[in-house]
Amino acid sequence: MLGFCAALGLWAYEFGKDIAGIDRDAQQELVRLREEIGRLRGEHDRAVSVANSADTLLKTEKATQDSLAARVKSLEAENLALTRDLAFFERLMPSTGGNRVLNLRGLQVEVEAPGRLRYQSLLMQASGRTAAFQGRYELSLSGLLDGKAWSHVVREASQSVNLKQYQRLEGTADYPSAAVVKIVEIKVYDAAGKVQTSDMARL
Structure with missing residues (x-):
């Protein structure tokens, strides 16, 4: 009788639970929770992707800024060099007077x-x-x-002159190390060996 009553009670419990829809609701809740987990994982993956993209953009922007800074520095140095050259040329512009064929200016x-x-010199x-x-x-x-x-007279093959408007005369000169140079002079000769112009610098 006790066993029969226990079996009857268990049957009544399971039958009542099925009627109440407890198992069905639990199954639906499980499905819903799994879908929610899937959605949250998707959002997490998208957030990670956005964060990685932002980090990449920041690195790219920093590299671009560094490149631009280097370019600006290079342009500033180039501008300074051009400014110096312009000042050099303006200072060496020849005068309009006289009958000289050539003008030699600014010996440094x-x-x-x-x-x-x-x-x-120029x-x-x-x-x-x-x-x-x-x-x-x-x-x-x-x-x-x-x-x-x-x-001492410095004569080298590179000391030729061939110009239409201007030519910079520049180079190095070696001399005895014990000598003390006081005056440096440049003379320009034409093809016939005649001096056309000259300039002098004192040290």
Whole structure:
């Protein structure tokens, strides 16, 4: 009788639970929860993707900014060099007077080390002249060596002149390291060997 009553009670419980829809609701809730988990995982993946994209964009933007900063720095250096060149050329513009074929201006000399100096000057056609000029230039140094007067003429194959409007004369010159250079002079000769112009710098 006890077993029969227990079986009858269990049957009544299961039958009542089925009638009440408890299992069906639990199954639907499980499905709903799984769908919600899937949705949340999708949103999480999208959020991670957006975060990764934002990080990539930030890195790209930083690289672009660094590149632009380097370019700006390069342009500033180029502008400074051009400004200096412009000032150099403006200062060396030849005068309109006189009958000279050429004008040699702005001789600059810098002693780089004992026995070596660097020079720079600008050779320009006289105003109104358009014919090409060919010739050569000669660099001469003078000063003291062992307490005595000393001079030296620098002759190199590269000291040729071939210009239509202007030509920068520049280079280096070697001399005895014990010598003390006082004067540097440049003379420009035409093809016939006649001096056309000259300039001098004192150290």
